[in-house]
Amino acid sequence: MRIGVDVMGGDNAPDEILKGCFAALSHLKPADQLVLFGDGALINEAIAERGVPKDQLEVVATTESIAMDDPPVDAVRSKKDSSIVVMSRMASPKLDNCLSAIISAGNTGACVAAAQLHMRRLDGVIRPGIAVTVPTFAGPIVLIDVGANIEPKASHLAQYGVMGDIYAQKVLGIKNPRVALMNVGGEEQKGTQEVRDARDLLRATDGLNFTGFVEGRGVFNGEADVVITDGIVGNVMLKLAEGLSSGIFKALAKEVFAIDPTLASRLEPVVKSLYAKYDYHEHGGAPLLGVNGVCLISHGSSVARTITNAVRRAHNFVDLGVNDSIVKRLATAPHLVA
Secondary structure, eight states, X not given: OEEEEETTOSTTTTHHHHHHHHHHGGGSOTTOEEEEEEOHHHHHHHHHHHTOOOTTEEEEEOSBOOOTTSOHHHHHHHOTTBHHHHXXXXXXTTSTTOOXXXXXXXXXXXXXXXXXXXXXXXXXXXXXXXXXXXXXXXEEEEEEOSSSOSSOOHHHHHHHHHHHHHHHHHTTOOXXXXXXXXXXXXXXTOSOHHHHHXXXXXXXXXXOOEEEEEOHHHHTTTSOSEEEOOHHHHHHHHHHHHHHHHHHHHHHHHHHHHHOHHHHHHHHHHHHHHHHHTOXXXXXXXXXXXXXXXXXXXXXXOOHHHHHHHXXXXXXXXXXXXXXXXXXXXXXXXXXXX
């Protein structure tokens, strides 16, 4: 298996990305290989400085990089020798020795655009969506979409339900996941016409445990295992949850320390254990479900362990055959493909 990594993408690139890649080597099988995309001289210098064995590494030198604030589509078209674009091109299923998976913590929009341009879509998929594993008080859930599609049609949302259902089963190990559609209320008449049409399509999908609408507060109360939403709401939800959880842990630590420093030191292992459960670095990256290949998009503030975990998750995604299951499932639901 060959896994490509964009070394130039992310707030902490390239140092943290490279550290994560080097640490991931110990988790690979002997026949696996990491392909590093970016400034060739910089990458090779880091490999030499750290004394990293090169038998499972390949360096693909690129001359451009896409900044986090670059317009995604324009950047993909104009910066054809950027790490994101070259990596996505080498993941094209048209190539005999294409990459098995690609990972980037860079510009999300550019990752989505490049993946769709070069990897194309799976048979039957209309619009890919980013699926994030979100830790809740009732266990992990799948939230889709969180930024790839900001104006989805009803058929897009319904397909997200199918893809999220498969991902929850295969990757999270949830049997018969409860699939719900995010809305402003649980009543039948609530929401936009697109949302109500998506509800009807989901209800008509055989083998899907669709439970109806879910409100924001129900997400963390364990009312669903897969939550479908548009890219704007999903992205805002995700970042709001990240900020809130981080703030709560910091406030808790500060209050406990102010009351009793001794108690704070005793509670430190408990707080660290809880924080790890709600830390996005543990999940590595979010797959762009629906592309013909495996594209994991990591957080812009990824650190070394984020990338290490992303490599492990990408390997697992390929091994579990998620894409094959998506294609087979959509083939049995023609009302979602039209």
